[in-house]
Amino acid sequence: MGEEMKSQRLNIGIIGCGWIAEYAHIPAFKQISDVKISSVFDIDIGRAARLAKAHDIQGIYSSLNDFLDSGIDAVIVATPNHSHAQYTMESLRRGLHVICEKPVAIRAGDVKQIIEIAEQNQLVYFPAFVNRFRYDVLKMREFIQSNRIGEIIHVEAGWLRRSGIPRPGTWFTNKALSGGGVLIDLGSHMVDICLMLFGDKQPLSQNLDTVMQESKADPLDAGWFKGEYSVGLPMDVEVTAISEIGFSGSSKLNLKLSWAADINGDCTYFIVKGTKGNIKLKTLFGFSNDKLWNEDSLIVEDSAGVEVITLDNSINNAMEAFHAMGQFFADTIRGGATRYLTGSDGLRTVELIEKLYSNENRIDRETAINDLEGLRFE
Ligand SMILES: NC(=O)c1ccc[n+]([C@@H]2O[C@H](COP(=O)([O-])OP(=O)(O)OC[C@H]3O[C@@H](n4cnc5c(N)ncnc54)[C@H](O)[C@@H]3O)[C@@H](O)[C@H]2O)c1
The missing domain is CATH 3.40.50.720 (NAD(P)-binding Rossmann-like Domain)
Incomplete structure (x- = not known):
């Protein structure tokens, strides 16, 4: 360098x-x-x-x-x-x-x-961790870092797809090759962002409920993600993961992830509750176009009132984030970037996901559906 x-x-x-x-x-x-x-x-x-x-x-x-x-x-x-x-x-x-x-x-x-x-x-x-470079995530972080909502007490976050299993029957859905299902796939991004939001607070306790796919007849695979890949490997990973993580200072994260949720479209959300206000982000990470919400938005509620930012999808999208991440990689190599993302962010995420899997509890689909129905954004 x-x-x-x-x-x-x-x-x-x-x-x-x-x-x-x-x-x-x-x-x-x-x-x-x-x-x-x-x-x-x-x-x-x-x-x-x-x-x-x-x-x-x-x-x-x-x-x-x-x-x-x-x-x-x-x-x-x-x-x-x-x-x-x-x-x-x-x-x-x-x-x-x-x-x-x-x-x-x-x-x-x-x-x-x-x-x-x-x-x-x-x-x-x-x-x-490309989603860290999304406009909406950067903006949400900016509000939290400028202390708009005070100390974080509770985060509810989720990334749910209604038909988004990545290539069923390939390495992606085989535990020996993938390390897990939706938790290690979409969850790697979500856990990283949530840990970033919690800052210095450490995860202290965690539980994980998972659901396996019940019917092989309708694999609910991700339409945008196909290829000549079907190799018939056993599909032995979870399609839904619901977890609660307790942090130091009695704060809590509720995280919901699904490749195959009973909802009307795909969504990513964060509801961040602080001592002085709340932030709500309604968006969709990744490459799916099957959106649950027509419009993505970032809403900040504090003592000054409610600020609603409508997100412009021409800048708030996956490819812009990949571009920004590539630029950050080149800049970091050349010695000119901040330490916004480092190897230790990867370590914290892998550590937490490993602990979550070691506490895994299988639940049936009906129980999970009730839990996902608890998703009420407005
Ligand atoms: N951030 C995102 O939005 C995102 C999206 C998709 C995939 N991913 C990640 O990217 C990685 C690749 O996913 P993908 O969808 O491109 O997979 P893929 O199956 O399309 O491609 C994997 C490639 O690796 C090759 N390969 C397989 N085993 C190999 C080995 N041992 N050594 C060298 N090459 C090998 C395969 O021939 C194939 O060309 C995964 O870790 C996945 O989690 C990230």
Whole structure:
């Protein structure tokens, strides 16, 4: 890092040439100046070759060694979850900066080791918590940091889809390869943002109720997320996760997540109650267009009254956030960014998710539906 890097073009390599690489990371990095995606690696060389051809990428590798040696400065790890920690460690050991897709690891012990390696080698490492770069999340954080609503007492948050299981029957819904279901998938983002909102407060207690998919006849898969992927792996992960997390200072988080909820559309929400006021965010993270709400909004209620911000979807969307995250990665490597997102944010999230799964309690769908019906925004 430092002066030498500041003027230098960054060459970035991608490990895992699937959906997120093609539809999010590559388009985002293409918009960033002095950065080039120059090498790709995949265990399926056909996928690597196809992606490289579509985006004019010169380096196509089936050997990890050759890929890591191909003159790149940094990598994006975008493989199935179970392999994230291993690829991150190998890349850092070879002197490369890393941004890793969520979850950065299945076990917190691995993340601790990764952070150590990154620090020893003075390399940038952080999780691809892209939603932190959304306009609505940044705005919500700004209100909380400026003490508009006082100390946080209670957060209700959720990300619910009515038909959004990512490719049933692939690695995504197989516990050995994914590490879990909706909690580790959508939950990685939501847990990270909630921990950020709670600031210094530590999670002290947690419980988790989960629901498995009952009918295989209608897999409720995510329409925007298809591909030639069906490999018939057992689907053994939860589709709904409902949890309560107690924090120091007697504050509490209620988190609801579902890939297959009985609601009329998809939504992401945060209701943040503070000692001096409340913030309500109605939005939708991710790539689904099946929206529950017509209009996204951020509402602040405090002693001064009610302020309603209608969110403009041309700037408040997933691709803008990927672009901002890519820019943050390049800036951090060049030594010019804040420490808004670091490896320890990944560690806190993996630690909490690991604890939640160790307290997992299976409930039936009917019980979960009653709980989700408790979602009343207005
Ligand atoms: N932030 C988001 O909005 C978002 C959205 C989708 C996926 N993701 C994350 O991105 C990651 C990838 O998801 P995806 O949808 O692109 O998956 P995908 O299945 O479409 O792509 C994975 C790619 O990795 C390759 N691969 C599989 N095992 C490998 C291995 N051991 N070594 C090297 N390559 C391997 C596959 O051939 C495939 O090309 C996941 O961790 C997922 O959680 C994030």
